[in-house]
Amino acid sequence: MHILIIGAAGMVGRKLTDRLVKDKTLGGQEISALTLVDVVAPAKPAGFAGAVETITADLSAPGEAEKLAAKRPDTIFHLAAIVSGEAEADFDKGYRINLDGTRFLFEAIRQQGVQQRYAPRVVFTSSIAVFGAPFPDKIDDEFFSTPLTSYGTQKAIGELLLNDYSRKGFFDGIGIRLPTICVRPGKPNKAASGFFSNILREPLSGQEAVLPVSPEVRHWFASPRAAVGFLVHAATIDTARLGWRRNLSLPGLSATVGEEIEALRRVGGDKAVNLIRHEPDATIGKIVDGWARDFDASRAESLGFKAERSMDEIIRAHVEDELGGKIGG
Amino acid sequence: MHILIIGAAGMVGRKLTDRLVKDKTLGGQEISALTLVDVVAPAKPAGFAGAVETITADLSAPGEAEKLAAKRPDTIFHLAAIVSGEAEADFDKGYRINLDGTRFLFEAIRQQGVQQRYAPRVVFTSSIAVFGAPFPDKIDDEFFSTPLTSYGTQKAIGELLLNDYSRKGFFDGIGIRLPTICVRPGKPNKAASGFFSNILREPLSGQEAVLPVSPEVRHWFASPRAAVGFLVHAATIDTARLGWRRNLSLPGLSATVGEEIEALRRVGGDKAVNLIRHEPDATIGKIVDGWARDFDASRAESLGFKAERSMDEIIRAHVEDELGGKIGG
Numbered sequence: 001m002h003i004l005i006i007g008a009a010g011m012v013g014r015k016l017t018d019r020l021v022k023d024k025t026l027g028g029q030e031i032s033a034l035t036l037v038d039v040v041a042p043a044k045p046a047g048f049a050g051a052v053e054t055i056t057a058d059l060s061a062p063g064e065a066e067k068l069a070a071k072r073p074d075t076i077f078h079l080a081a082i083v084s085g086e087a088e089a090d091f092d093k094g095y096r097i098n099l100d101g102t103r104f105l106f107e108a109i110r111q112q113g114v115q116q117r118y119a120p121r122v123v124f125t126s127s128i129a130v131f132g133a134p135f136p137d138k139i140d141d142e143f144f145s146t147p148l149t150s151y152g153t154q155k156a157i158g159e160l161l162l163n164d165y166s167r168k169g170f171f172d173g174i175g176i177r178l179p180t181i182c183v184r185p186g187k188p189n190k191a192a193s194g195f196f197s198n199i200l201r202e203p204l205s206g207q208e209a210v211l212p213v214s215p216e217v218r219h220w221f222a223s224p225r226a227a228v229g230f231l232v233h234a235a236t237i238d239t240a241r242l243g244w245r246r247n248l249s250l251p252g253l254s255a256t257v258g259e260e261i262e263a264l265r266r267v268g269g270d271k272a273v274n275l276i277r278h279e280p281d282a283t284i285g286k287i288v289d290g291w292a293r294d295f296d297a298s299r300a301e302s303l304g305f306k307a308e309r310s311m312d313e314i315i316r317a318h319v320e321d322e323l324g325g326k327i328g329g
Numbered sequence: 330m331h332i333l334i335i336g337a338a339g340m341v342g343r344k345l346t347d348r349l350v351k352d353k354t355l356g357g358q359e360i361s362a363l364t365l366v367d368v369v370a371p372a373k374p375a376g377f378a379g380a381v382e383t384i385t386a387d388l389s390a391p392g393e394a395e396k397l398a399a400k401r402p403d404t405i406f407h408l409a410a411i412v413s414g415e416a417e418a419d420f421d422k423g424y425r426i427n428l429d430g431t432r433f434l435f436e437a438i439r440q441q442g443v444q445q446r447y448a449p450r451v452v453f454t455s456s457i458a459v460f461g462a463p464f465p466d467k468i469d470d471e472f473f474s475t476p477l478t479s480y481g482t483q484k485a486i487g488e489l490l491l492n493d494y495s496r497k498g499f500f501d502g503i504g505i506r507l508p509t510i511c512v513r514p515g516k517p518n519k520a521a522s523g524f525f526s527n528i529l530r531e532p533l534s535g536q537e538a539v540l541p542v543s544p545e546v547r548h549w550f551a552s553p554r555a556a557v558g559f560l561v562h563a564a565t566i567d568t569a570r571l572g573w574r575r576n577l578s579l580p581g582l583s584a585t586v587g588e589e590i591e592a593l594r595r596v597g598g599d600k601a602v603n604l605i606r607h608e609p610d611a612t613i614g615k616i617v618d619g620w621a622r623d624f625d626a627s628r629a630e631s632l633g634f635k636a637e638r639s640m641d642e643i644i645r646a647h648v649e650d651e652l653g654g655k656i657g658g
Contacts, residue, residue: 143471144470144473163476245475
């Protein structure tokens with residue numbers, strides 16, 4: 001089996017690559033080749049017995065999607081996107097990368113099938129940003145898409161295209177709306193959502209972290225480990241069970257910032273919690289107010305997607321996967 | 330006020346033009362210029378005192394949208410689309426006309442605003458085809474879009490783009506999902522939905538009509554007169570009342586084919602009803618089974634959109650507007 005990962009250099013892409021290399025198989029089939037693509041050079045994974053090709057390419061540049069589809073991979077993970085803040089600040093770039101790039105890929109796959117049948121599994125990472133406030137208490141899979149960002153709009157359009165191309169049989173697509181990834185590894189960043197991870201990751205390594213919102217703020221989370229599990233499950237599920245509703249909100253944990261902090265206390269003690277400095281930021285507070293807080297993901301759960309059920313589990317996954325089990329830096 | 334109608338040669342476009350010419354004003358402002366565009370030459374309306382330009386152009390051809398936006402109309406009606414059956418049969422043409430054409434228009438309007446502020450009202454005709462079965466009994470405005478046709482997909486994408494461009498202030502858009510137009514004037518056509526109109530229009534003119542489905546089939550209707558009223562209302566409404574939910578399902582009448590026939594009997598007598606020949610067609614029956622039957626359009630109603638409340642009203646509108654009040658051919 002030949003697997004193509006577009007967006008392979010990103011955090012989720014790297015973790016997915018590691019998981020596939022470790023598993024050696026996907027859905028019971030041996031992985032013979034990996035093609036890893038991103039706008040920055042993806043790292044060549046160590047310890048993989050099959051063929052690996054790493055490609056530096058921009059999916060939205062003319063001809064690039066065609067070159068990738070011409071390799072006729074069996075499974076395609078399309079993770080590439082520019083993030084919400086950048087898509088909002090640069091309207092043209094957001095539409096070019098997030099919409100045109102996705103459409104070019106889908107169209108290139110379709111054109112590959114003209115001469116000789118070709119209908120790979122396509123796993124598309126969508127986002128809960130396809131939904132816009134005001135929300136019901138729990139957002140179910142039949143709630144409408146009214147994105148309040150260009151990024152959310154581009155993802156919602158990707159979902160519609162994925163559904164139509166799948167319905168026409170051009171490929172076998174599934175779109176998954178990932179929860180906010182927590183604990184996101186790496187350095188603190190300036191994304192409005194960064195603090196959800198920062199207030200756990202930094203204290204667990206003995207560093208200070210700033211909390212810009214109230215402890216009552218509620219949001220929707222899954223660990224990087226769960227995210228990779230979602231991708232693998234989406235690549236192997238029987239898509240007949242989806243009908244023509246190929247996009248779904250994945251399970252996650254609805255938790256408040258206060259619950260994050262209490263879980264941190266249970267895992268890292270008061271010493272860790274005392275490293276959180278509360279500095280309210282009205283701008284971030286206003287952005288976060290517009291974000292979804294809770295989902296009814298029973299459809300995805302019944303399809304076998306699994307996320308963490310407590311913040312303690314999410315923190316433990318981080319300590320195991322990123323800190324080698326060691327707390328406190 | 331300068332008004333641009335794209336898709337002006339179609340049935341709704343012609344009726345909208347007639348209404349604007351008769352009204353002489355839109356939202357209290359005098360109409361000084363009409364620009365009428367379609368892929369076939371739109372007719373020059375009689376009796377209009379202002380400037381009229383008729384243009385034969387394909388919105389999806391490079392440069393055409395820019396030329397139209399450069400005229401800086403105050404109000405733009407975007408009615409142009411290829412219909413469901415054709416978009417399903419010709420995938421490329423459907424995406425080119427219905428998606429690219431719409432996106433080119435929106436983008437051309439945005440580019441017009443770069444040098445000098447420009448944010449016209451844009452009225453976009455969407456469709457109830459953005460929804461796909463299985464449906465709730467009544468589809469409300471928060472039900473999700475899972476189109477089962479490429480046409481519905483293209484309209485749903487148009488809605489998302491309209492919302493995002495409006496949110497960013499590039500124009501002041503409103504997307505309206507028209508019910509199935511009934512009684513559609515003209516000759517019987519082969520559209521799967523044609524019979525809903527045929528079984529009223531033909532007998533009212535003394536002609537036979539074929540009914541391919543059971544009298545229990547239920548669907549969602551508004552007259553051409555109501556459709557034009559929707560467009561005028563959408564062009565003049567205070568869009569602040571829409572928030573960032575710029576697309577809405579319009580009011581209509583949920584009626585069965587049997588109710589159509591009984592209304593025909595009340596207006597045209599047994600003589601008219603006896604001209605309907607029941608010839609069940611399993612293919613058409615299956616297509617129609619996937620169509621929406623009823624909507625909760627309370628949001629649009631509270632915004633002042635008005636449709637007929639009985640099939641008798643719909644038939645009377647046809648008799649008055651198309652038959653000069655005369656029944657029986």
